[in-house]
Amino acid sequence: MTTWFPDVPRKIKYEGPASDNPLAFRHYKASKKVAGKTMEQHLKFAACYWHNFKGTGADPFGGPTLFRSWNEGSNPMDVAFQTLEAAFEFFTKIGVKYWCFHDRDIAPEGSTIRETNKNLQQIVDRAEQYQKSTGVKLLWGTANLFSHPRYMNGASTNPDPLVFAHAAAQVRRAIDATVQLKGTGYVFWGGREGYTALINTDMKQEREQFAAMLHMAIDYAKKAGFKGKFFIEPKPKEPSTHQYDFDAATCLGFLREFGLMDHFQLNIEANHATLATHSFEHDLQVASDAGMLGSIDVNRGDQTVGWDTDQFPTNLYDAVAAMLIVLKQKGLKFGGLNFDAKVRRNSVDAVDLFHAHIGGMDTFARALEIADHMIRDKALSNPLKERYAGYTRGMGRKILTGKATLPQLETWAAKQGEPEHRSGRQEMLENIVNRYIFG
Numbered sequence: 001m002t003t004w005f006p007d008v009p010r011k012i013k014y015e016g017p018a019s020d021n022p023l024a025f026r027h028y029k030a031s032k033k034v035a036g037k038t039m040e041q042h043l044k045f046a047a048c049y050w051h052n053f054k055g056t057g058a059d060p061f062g063g064p065t066l067f068r069s070w071n072e073g074s075n076p077m078d079v080a081f082q083t084l085e086a087a088f089e090f091f092t093k094i095g096v097k098y099w100c101f102h103d104r105d106i107a108p109e110g111s112t113i114r115e116t117n118k119n120l121q122q123i124v125d126r127a128e129q130y131q132k133s134t135g136v137k138l139l140w141g142t143a144n145l146f147s148h149p150r151y152m153n154g155a156s157t158n159p160d161p162l163v164f165a166h167a168a169a170q171v172r173r174a175i176d177a178t179v180q181l182k183g184t185g186y187v188f189w190g191g192r193e194g195y196t197a198l199i200n201t202d203m204k205q206e207r208e209q210f211a212a213m214l215h216m217a218i219d220y221a222k223k224a225g226f227k228g229k230f231f232i233e234p235k236p237k238e239p240s241t242h243q244y245d246f247d248a249a250t251c252l253g254f255l256r257e258f259g260l261m262d263h264f265q266l267n268i269e270a271n272h273a274t275l276a277t278h279s280f281e282h283d284l285q286v287a288s289d290a291g292m293l294g295s296i297d298v299n300r301g302d303q304t305v306g307w308d309t310d311q312f313p314t315n316l317y318d319a320v321a322a323m324l325i326v327l328k329q330k331g332l333k334f335g336g337l338n339f340d341a342k343v344r345r346n347s348v349d350a351v352d353l354f355h356a357h358i359g360g361m362d363t364f365a366r367a368l369e370i371a372d373h374m375i376r377d378k379a380l381s382n383p384l385k386e387r388y389a390g391y392t393r394g395m396g397r398k399i400l401t402g403k404a405t406l407p408q409l410e411t412w413a414a415k416q417g418e419p420e421h422r423s424g425r426q427e428m429l430e431n432i433v434n435r436y437i438f439g
């Protein structure tokens, strides 16, 4: 068998925190038990196909810089097959249990829908074999409804129903591929489901069109035997100026408005939350509070720039905040932690893909342990409980159970007088977090 990663001769191993081997895990030990499950079961790490295997490093100011051996060749299907081989070699060597793809990442578009479908089917059949031989599973599949020029005005939100139909054809086959590969999730990220100018946009109708596509997907998936969940992945902008799936709260409103709550959950991406001027943990919490946190695209942005830099996650504070939320909701049943992240355009060696994932996996492994420790000690939940204790009794209880009225509350307030001046203790709580992080 060809080795696409000769610099990494064998599977990356756990060597412990003292190791100085850059190609080893210092914290991620797949079999290590935390709160009754292994790290592997908790974290459900996935590597993504697009950035790792199809990313070129091109940006608006310069062309490709990442020349990968598996992308060399003149026949697109040959390239697709060898890329798939490289991908499964990578998944196996880095030790992720899951992968994610767009239809167009894994197979080239043909000149007709029929040819496109044939290409996709061949690659999916091969992927199925690799999954069997390696034990790597599909976390989620999706359709790329944003790269082709026909989608310049949107896919399901396009003013032209024929474009909608092309998108529908793609969604259908991407669902088939996901079912065949036993993916537990299917993602809708609406890159161009939005607009740049309201002057030429019927926003009300475009949102209805989008909902129509999602309802069709639900109906089709049922017949196709899909047992997983659909996920919407919010993002406020880029490539569209105004995207309809702005953030978690907006998506929840949309799903409620169009009767989609039972079939959907959210896939929250760190860098998308920050683009929406939230924190990563804010959007995770919004989704989780609604029982709708299904999966996470783990990455990070750059605080100094306003675009989606999709860097690998290395910030332990953010990862701990995320894992606190994930552990409290008892994990991600249908989803996992997908590294929707790319190496920088000057990280030109294939081995950089390993360094990148090792960093992300170690960060979340450490975060898992820290978050578990904090939860066991009730380090933050006790102070939180104490802060809201007033709502567990008396008038506070009545407010929450819908038994209080404005006049009653007025009488109570008049009788009690001014409330106590109570500190929120933010700094003390931050020190508590640090205590666990510093160890």
Ligand code: XLS
Pocket (backbone or CB within 6 Å): 102, 142, 187, 189, 233, 235, 269, 297, 308, 340
């Ligand atoms: C882009 C999105 C995309 C989705 C899948 O910003 O994160 O990669 O995760 O379509």
Ligand code: NI
Pocket (backbone or CB within 6 Å): 269, 271, 272, 308, 310, 340
């Ligand atoms: Ni992104």
Ligand code: NI
Pocket (backbone or CB within 6 Å): 189, 233, 269, 297, 340
């Ligand atoms: Ni993403």
